[in-house]
Each structure stands twice: as structure tokens, then as C-alpha cells.
Amino acid sequence: MTSEQPTRLWGGRFKGGPADAMAALSASVHFDWRLAPYDIEQTRAHANVLRSAELLTADELARVDGALSAIAAEVLTGVLVPDANDEDVHTAIERTLIERLGELGGKLRAGRSRNDQVATDFRMYLRDHARFIAAAVIDLMDAFVVQAERHVETCSPGFTHLQHAQPVSFGHELAKHVHALGRDLERLSDWDARAARSPLGAGALAGSSLGLDPEAVAIALGFESALGNSIDAVSDRDWVAEFLFVGAMLGVHLSRIGEEVILMTSREFGWATLDDAWSTGSSIMPQKKNPDVAELARGKSGRLIGNLTGLLVTLKGLPFAYNRDLQEDKEPVFDTVEQLLLVLPAMTGMIETLRFNTELMAKSAPQGFALATDIAEWLVRQGVPFREAHEIAGSCVRQAESRGVELWDLSSSEFAEISSHLTPTVSTVLSLRGSLDSRSAFGGTAPVRVREQLAVLSAQNEALRMRWA
Secondary structure (H helix, E strand, C coil): CCCCCCCCCCCCCCCCCCCHHHHHHHCCHHHHHHHHHHHHHHHHHHHHHHHHCCCCCHHHHHHHHHHHHHHHHHHHHCCCCCCCCCCCHHHHHHHHHHHHHCHHHHHCCCCCCHHHHHHHHHHHHHHHHHHHHHHHHHHHHHHHHHHHHHCCCCEEEEEECCEEEEEEEHHHHHHHHHHHHHHHHHHHHHHHHHHCEECCCCCCCCCCCCCCCHHHHHHHCCCCEECCCHHHHHHCCHHHHHHHHHHHHHHHHHHHHHHHHHHHCCCCCCCEECCHHHCECCCCCCCCCECHHHHHHHHHHHHHHHHHHHHHHHHCCCCCCCCHHHHHHHHHHHHHHHHHHHHHHHHHHHHHHCEECHHHHHHHCCCCCCCHHHHHHHHHHCCCCHHHHHHHHHHHHHHHHHHCCCHHHCCHHHHHHHCCCCCHHHHHHCCHHHHHHHCCCCCCCCHHHHHHHHHHHHHHHHHHHHHHC
């Protein structure tokens, strides 16, 4: 469908149209056409409000409703696409309505502006797509829970500063990612509560004199309420920046997961093996098996952070109310949504199919004097102040290091020489099982606590699915 003359939503005070370069700069329909389904729905809701204000007859409303249903179906199937001369999605939809309904199509512009239209469409789009992102995050959380349940009893090194710190349940290690991703969904839920307010009815910035009902149209479109200040309604993009922050933070968590997978699947670690379906090879080295999913997740985090940073810089100097700079809010958001919906399913597939070398992890878990803290805490239980216990345990490490052995290789006489507090029973804590079982406080790595944690996480994931369904 084409038209020789563009149908602009402005222009009465201009003698002619914009220069070609100006029109090209101004155009946004090439990226905001994806808002068409939402523009149609808010137009339908607006038509009902116009009818309530007696600005449309019942017959006119029926004709508008029928035309919008037909347009929505054609947009969905790709039969209807924007004209090259359409400036934006709103222009394209209004032009189509006028072509089909004549003068009636032009009545629907009453009481609204592109300023409140685009803010409404965009909120609807983002709230809709937040559900898809949330569902993909929950899939990844479920994959971690399933893997963690398999490895509650698997001992592995726990790290700080990427150095061996203390032995942990590998199930506990995997479960930490579920907590981080869960916080991302909490932030998304908090965001949604603030995004669930409709700008429609604000007009260009001052509201309408036509007796319209912004609260009614808000409820009709699935919002909780209308925004209480018309100037704020059209100029606020906090909710866009906040969404991009949630996306960037989620990207950071995915990047950290990717980094751990890259380390674990390296030859130096050898803890995990990638499934063939979730890895790639080299164009020159036949033996390679590359962790591309993990690396791409790590790389895309920079892109998501950039989207947030770019929008914040755009917003920082804008006076209230609407400014055309705000046209720049959509492309970074569209990109963030697209990238997350690309990377999340791939990360889930990779995590679901990882195979772990549990024997190697268990062998590595106590190395690097990782049981030194167990000696210090054993001393505390014997009544030794922790400051002194820390020094004694450090002396044990120094003695073992000087001999090139591990802590459990020290003899009873060597322990006694280091401190009279180190009786032969200290050897009872120098085992992986003893170390793990002893850390049974809430949130600890003892298998009994990890199982409780995973049960809670599994129930949480089910509740999250219900919330975002």
C-alpha cells in the first residue's frame, strides 16, 4: 500500500513539507512499526472514551472497531505494512483508518497527541515483553535448580579472589545463580508496578478539554491507573531507563555465569564438558570445542550496559515536557529485548546439558589448604579466641607449605608443636564431609541446608511462573 502524498499528523501552519533530509532524520516508522498492535489497541480504547464523551456515535464506534480489527489482523499477518512516506507508526495507522473510514478516521485524533500515544504504546509493548523475558529467565533458573539437585553431595572448591577458599557443595555453588536471577525478576516486578500507569489522556502536555476519562482508558488497556500529572506523563522516561537497568543487570549476571562456564570447561579446570549442541569448533584447529554461548553472553552484557548508558545521557539535559530527543528511547530498548530473548534460551540449553567431572572437583576441593578455616573454627569450639585461632591455623598452613604437603598430612606431633591447643582430635575436621556438614547454619553449604534451599527455590520458580503468566 502506497500513497503519493504523506499523511502527516502536523503541518497546517507550514507552506510546504519538510526537506528530504529533514524527513529522513525525523522518520521512525522503520523501527517503531513493531508498536502497531499496541497503537491499534490504544486507538480502540480511545474510541470508546470518545464515545462515552459523545464525540462519536454508536454507529461510528462500531465502524471504527471493525476497521481496527481488520487492520490488526493484517498487521499480524504482514499484509499491512507502513508506507515509505509514513513518518511513524501513529501516522501509518491513522492514514490507514482515513483511507478506510474517510472523515471518521480523522476524528480519532481528538483528545490525544503523538506525545501521549507513543508513551502509552511503548509502555504496553514493554510490559508485554517483560513477560517473555521473565519466562526465559525462569527457564534458566529451573535449569540451575535441576543441576544443583544432582550435585548437592558433590564437593567442590569454593573461591574468593579466584583462589581456593573453602570446600562447598557444588549444588550450593550452582544455586547462587538462581538467587541472582531471582533478584532480577524482583526488580522487573518492581519496575512493572511503576510502568502500570497510563499516559493516555495527557495530550501534548496539558490534558484535554473534551471531557475524556484517562482512568477509564487506563483500565481498558490493562494499566492500574492513569498518571496524575499530564506534563510528567508525556516527558517521563524513568521507566525506560529503569527497564534498561534491569536488562543490564541481568546481562551482568549472564556474563558472570558465562565466565564461570568458560573457566570450568577449560583444560586447566576440566570440571565441565559442553554438549556439542551448545558449542562450536574452529575453522582451522580440528580439536577445538569453544564455549561460544558463554562468550556471547559475556559480550552482549557490554551491549546492554551501553543501551542503558546511552539513554541516560540522552535524558540528562532535557527540560520538561516532551522533546524530540525522546524518539531515541526506543531503539536501545528494542535491542535489549531482542538480545535477552536471544541469549537466555541459549544459556538455558547450555546449562541443562553441561556434564561435570565430580571426581576431579572433589579431589580439588581441599587443596590449597582450603580446610584451614575448619582448624580455626575447631579451636574456637575448644574455647580459643578466634584471633589466636586464626594465627594458629595460619602456622599450620605455613608448616604444611614448607613441607610441600596438605594440612591433613601433618602428624599429631607436628600439630602439638605448633600449639598445645591442637590435640589429635583436630584431625576429625580435616575431611570434606566434615567440613561441609559443619556449615549447617541457614544459608550454609551443608547438604541438608542446600536441599532445603533448593526446595524453596523450586517453589519460588513455580510462583514466579504464575506471576508472569
